[in-house]
Amino acid sequence: xxxxxxxxxxxxxxxxxxxxxxxxxxxxxxxxxxxxxxxxxxxxxxxxxxxxxxxxxxxxxxxxxxxxxxxxxxxxxxxxxxxxxxxxxxxxxxxxxxxxxxxxxxxxxxxxxxxxxxxxxxxxxxxxxxxxxxxxxxxxxxxxxxxxxxxxxxxxxxxxxxxxxxxxxxxxxxxxxxxxxxxxxxxxxxxxxxxxxxxxxxxxxxxxxxxxxxxxxxxxxxxxxxxxxxxxxxxxxxxxxxxxxxxxxxxxxxxxxxxxxxxxxxxxxxxxxxxxxxxx
Ligand code: F6P
Numbered sequence: 001x002x003x004x005x006x007x008x009x010x011x012x013x014x015x016x017x018x019x020x021x022x023x024x025x026x027x028x029x030x031x032x033x034x035x036x037x038x039x040x041x042x043x044x045x046x047x048x049x050x051x052x053x054x055x056x057x058x059x060x061x062x063x064x065x066x067x068x069x070x071x072x073x074x075x076x077x078x079x080x081x082x083x084x085x086x087x088x089x090x091x092x093x094x095x096x097x098x099x100x101x102x103x104x105x106x107x108x109x110x111x112x113x114x115x116x117x118x119x120x121x122x123x124x125x126x127x128x129x130x131x132x133x134x135x136x137x138x139x140x141x142x143x144x145x146x147x148x149x150x151x152x153x154x155x156x157x158x159x160x161x162x163x164x165x166x167x168x169x170x171x172x173x174x175x176x177x178x179x180x181x182x183x184x185x186x187x188x189x190x191x192x193x194x195x196x197x198x199x200x201x202x203x204x205x206x207x208x209x210x211x212x213x214x215x216x217x218x219x220x221x222x223x224x225x226x227x228x229x230x231x232x233x234x235x236x237x238x239x240x241x242x243x244x245x246x247x248x249x250x251x252x253x254x255x256x257x258x259x260x261x262x263x264x265x266x267x268x269x270x271x272x273x274x275x276x277x278x279x280x
Contacts, residue, residue, distance in 0.1 A: 001103065001115055004058065004078065005129060007051040008101055012119040012127060013144050014047045015084070015099060019091055019121050032067045032258050040091060041065055044084035044099065052080060062108065062257045064226040069257065078114070079104040081225035081257065087193030096122035098195025102230040108257055110250035116230035120199050128152065128199070130234035135202070154240040157269035158206020161186040162197045165221070169214035177277035181208060181270070194222065198231050198265060202238060206267030208274070212245070213262040220262035224254045228263045241271040245278035 022040055029037045045065040052058050052072070059076030062069045064083040080103050087097040102108075103115040115131035125140035126149075135153075138146040163178045170178070182188070186207065191197055194209075201207040211222050222228050232242035232249035242249045242265045249263055264274045 001057075001078075001131065003055050004052070004080070004103060004115075005117065005131075007055050008048075008099075008117050008119070009127065009146050011044075011048045011051040012099065012121075012125060013140070014051075015044045015119075016121055016125050016140070018043050018047070019085075019097070031065050037065060038085075038088045038091070041085050041088050044088075048082055048084050048099070062225060064223060064258075067258075077105060079106075079108060081108055081229075083223070083226040086195050086227065087191075090191070090193050095191055095193060096120055096196035097193055098199075100195065100227055100230050102225060102233075107253070108225045108229075109253035110224070110229045110232065110248075111253075113229050113233050113250065116233045118195055118199070118230060118234070120195050122196060126199070128202070128234065130230070130237045133237065135234050135238045137203075152202050152238050154202065154235070154238045154267045155205040156267060158201060158204065158208070158267045159186055160189045160201055160204060160207030162188075162190045162201065162207065162209040164190065164194075164209070164211035165214045166216060169216045170212065171215065173277050174210075174212045177274060178210070180277075181273060194227060194231070198235075201266070202234070206240065206270070208264065208266040208270035210264045210274070211262065212264075217260075219260045221260055222263055223258055223260050224249075224252060225257045225259075228261055231265055232263070235265045240265065240267045242266075243271060243274060245274065 027037045060079040062081045083100045099119045101117040104112045120126045127138045137149045235242045
């Protein structure tokens with residue numbers, strides 16, 4: 001596992017350089033969900049593939065940017081699902097973006113997720129690892145070294161609310177949940193990038209990030225394998241919870257690696273509110 005974390009660190013340093021220096025324009029390609037790929041999406045994907053495929057314990061790579069799984073080392077142990085540059089359309093307005101990695105064994109189900117990592121490319125580059133019972137934060141220094149900063153733990157209750165999804169497509173019970181949370185004194189924090197939005201909640205002690213089922217998208221938008229499961233594991237390890245409204249996200253199994261799910265990540269108090277709004 002350690003060598004996988006090291007390869008992710010190397011990828012992050014290369015991707016940071018590409019974000020700072022490369023063209024932010026669109027390519028001619030579309031990914032599986034029909035999004036037109038940015039040149040930076042393709043480059044980040046290539047960088048990660050190059051770095052991770054050198055690791056003997058990596059058996060397969062499943063990228064959010066590719067339709068099919070890539071076989072790497074037949075005798076490898078780990079299957080890695082990753083989103084190379086989540087929120088990439090925010091680069092041209094200079095907002096933070098991220099890379100997300102889920103390291104699985106046997107299949108891409110929540111229960112077989114062994115470790116999770118994400119990288120935030122913001123004013124500073126930070127990397128978070130959820131593994132071995134805890135969540136650790138690292139920060140990149142000017143010598144391209146990631147230094148350990150702290151263990152991340154959520155409070156029982158937070159102050160931030162990050163409600164995703166097109167608001168005029170929210171179901172009435174979801175609308176009421178979000179309104180009640182604001183009436184409770186929570187403050188709006190939503191950049192449109194899952195990585196910085198969830199990172200903010202983790203580092204500010206708690207809150208709620210939601211991306212619900214909507215009338216235009218009953219299965220939500222965020223993908224289980226590449227985005228949802230890694231953050232679900234990190235939230236649980238930090239003492240919070242992650243559910244789809246009713247069920248624990250890590251109990252889900254995608255039928256296809258690109259499957260999406262409604263999702264709620266938060267500290268305990270906020271998830272209690274979600275359950276009472278969603279479970280009849
Ligand atoms: O998965 C892509 C993504 O950009 C996430 O990072 C983010 O949370 C979400 O989409 C934002 O979606 P919307 O623009 O619908 O709020």
